[in-house]
Amino acid sequence: MEVLKEKVEEEEAAEREEAAERGEKTMRPPEVRKEEPFMTQETLRDLEKKVSEIEVAAPRRPSDIAEDAIDISKLPLSYQSNTLKEEQLLQVADNFSRQYSHLCPHLALTEEDDDGLNDDDDIENLGKEEEDKSFDMPHSWVEQIEISPEAFETRCPNGKKVIQYKKAKVEKWSPYLNSNGLVCRLSTYEDLECTKILEVKEWYQNREDMLELKHINKVTGLNIDYFKPGHPQALRVHSYISMQPEMDRTMEFYERARVDGLIKREETPKTMTEHYEGRTDFLSYRHVNFGPRVKKLAQNSAESNPRPMVKITERFFRNPEKPADEDVAERVFLIPEERIQLRYHCRDDHITASKREFLRRTEVDNKGNKIIMTPDMCISFEVEPMEHTKKLLYQYEAMMQLKNEEKLSKHQAWESELEVLEILKLREEEEEAHTLTISIYDTKRNEKSKEYREAMERVMHEEHLRQVEAQLDYLAPFLAQLPPGEKLTRWQAVRLKDECLNDFKQRLIDKANLIQARFEKETQELQKKQQWYQENQVTLTTEDEDLYLSYCSQAMFRIRILEQRLNRHKELAPLKYLALEEKLYKDPRLVEHLKVFG
Template identity: 50%
Template sequence: MPASWVLPILVTKNQYEMRCPQGKKTILYKKAKLEKYANYLLKDGLVTRLSVYTNNELTDLNKVQEWYENREDKLVTRIHQDGLITEDFVEGRPRSLQQHLYKANNPGPEAERTMTFFHKARVDGLCKREETPAEITEHFINRDDFLYLRHVLFGKRQKKVAPATAEGTPRPILKITEKFHRNVSRPASEDVAEQVFVLHEDKIQVTYHREDPNITASTRDFFKPPNAEEKGGNLQWANDMTSTFQVRDILMDRQKEELASELAISVYDTERNEKAKKHRKELERLAMEEKLRRQEMEMDYLAPFLAQIGNPDKINKSQAFKLKEDCLADLKQRLIDKANLIQLRFEKETSELHKRQQDYQQKQVAMTKEDEEQYFNYCSEAMFRIHILELRLNRHKQMAPHKYMQLEQKLRQDQRLSAIHSIFG
């Protein structure tokens, strides 16, 4: 086939990553709009947004689904629909949040929301937390104490005249209910199935698991004495004691993450990763220094011979004399070896040409035009190579004495061999 008349298509790495002009593309469908963005084009890591409408004019928005990549907070999708926002995360987040469902018009604490967690990554085994303004329900999996559900009921916040705090007045807890799975290592009459803390009545209700033949379960009630505060030993309440009920910390983390919108950059992405870029420049600088050092060592004619005697700080007269003789002898031997190598190649080419000429004389009558053409081409190339080798050999013979004299002059002027200067004075 004939050669193409167009230039080859060249696509740079940056152009390939942009995927389309300016790194973004919008596709319109029936009752839907799809927006695509290149990685790292948008600050928040958005790569795809699908907007679904209820009409063909694309004016009545029904649902928006967004896909993200390379986010530090591990957010991968966000769905806006029916006034609700659903965020999905991959593993690796602090507090192991997997999914967060909340109302768009009330994203703050003490509102309706559902949080799902990677329970295997959490110490407490929490897998789901459901919150409303009046209650919180937590679900657990594979806990050592067999707890699988905790329900907290809150009362109305009392209005008090007090200095304002960052967290405000905590909601009063009316009741805490905890439920446990059966622990077969203990008798059912001693294995707690449910315990209810009725705080406003200062009472704890404990219900034990039921034995198989029994119809009812054993129960036990504990009441707080009226004068318990007077006996001392009270446990002072603190915010961190109810951390399992709070979502404020998670919401504050999400707010900071959305404001920062930091993207994760691979260490192999040297264009975007500043640390990797600095590291690469440092490696290049060290490589250049090493290259210069090697060049200096190659230019230092005494370096290999000094290494043989351990690179002494001071060289005596006998060492200096031996270094000079070894250096000159090494140069002389290298010049002889190079001359012998050129001579060997010259003789090999000459012998091969002579052999081909003899074959041609013997087979000249029976040779075809193609064979003769090949022979003449070979002779032309062989004569050219022989001529070049002859020139190199003659030049080497002319330059060898000068190189020897130049090295000898450098050795005379080398301060490291100053101990033998008096010998030649």
């Protein structure tokens, strides 16, 4: 009601102001009659009394309606009383409300607070801005979890964990726990008792040989090793049954890491197949057939007793810079039969490709001369015959070129055999050593980093000792001339100072003279060399001119360095002299005698 009174008073004041303004505008006489208020105090009290006597029917609460409308006695027992768990949840909710109601009071209103709200509160809050209702959650009463790097790296108790599945078992280890870098092993079994192993998969980390996965099939005996990029031989996959040479195996490589573009190499006791990609000669495939060895040795190898090559088959990608009739698609070297078979690429508008076969015979004619080339030594089928291909000279040159390429192919196949032996030897050494790589940031395991750090500390200590030795007593040589234990006089102190400064000055002069002498010597030698070049310029060879230019470049470099050192010495010599003089005046042994001169 106080608000209502204030409203009425405000209206009366506004009417009086309006009346005063109207009076001024109409030029009323000064004796204007004072208007009476619209409502008197007695009228206002009567109005307040009448308003308070008015009864407003408030809506019934939902709980009251529910209690009247629902007969609780007919409900199950669980609806009439709370269980022990429900009572505990209610206690937790009540406890939470008591703890945090002060942080968010607008969410914790009780029924009494709700009934107390009226229109007066709404009027009072009309002009107020909404306050920030957000609040910070309380800090956790649990201490912060602290896990050391060593404990975090173990990942499980003692760094090992075993998970048993149906017909399978998984074993996990923390990094660096096993000396061979093994971190996980999956074993699958044939029976439920897990007694007969079918296959094993092992995962490795931090291996120096970049081994990532090893797949072992216990039934067939096939082993497959998978490597990450970075192996010395660019090995990617190596599948084998035995590590002995000349056995069934397959090697896959990272072709971008190899110069020859080798992708895959398959080897059996009698054959070797290689696949290439991205070569400049467009070679894509090479298949070599081996024959039985003639010599029987105790230990046969490609290095000591290579297998004889019987047949070499090579295939090539299409070279767009050559015509299809001249671009070889397949080349076969039949070595014992001394035959070479060529098959060219097929043109887009043809269904057949040209072929050519060369026969190398070492026969002699009637006069005993060796037959070099005859028409029957080249058998060809050409889709579109050309005149120059029928000439014996062209056929002879082609056969000579093929003979050289046959030697090159045999040599490359022999090198491939040697590379297989080298890879097998390297893999055996890697499996025996199984060295692990350690990051330079792992100071606890990286022995090399530890040794390097200790070496640097030793170097720094030695450098400190050298600096201490360099800061020796500069008055020691002059004090040695005096009788030991005798106290210095003023005259002796002045003489020591002068002798020390004169000696230092002489050393600075000697150093400047030495640099000047070297500078003049280099300049004279360069002038002599230039004079020699002017006298013998006509008869000099290209190599002599290159040597002369190199000497001039080095001589000019030395002259510039000497000139810079001399200029720097001239600038620093006076400063060094003044610094030594100041040091002598502050020396505790001379300071008492040199105060007068300072």
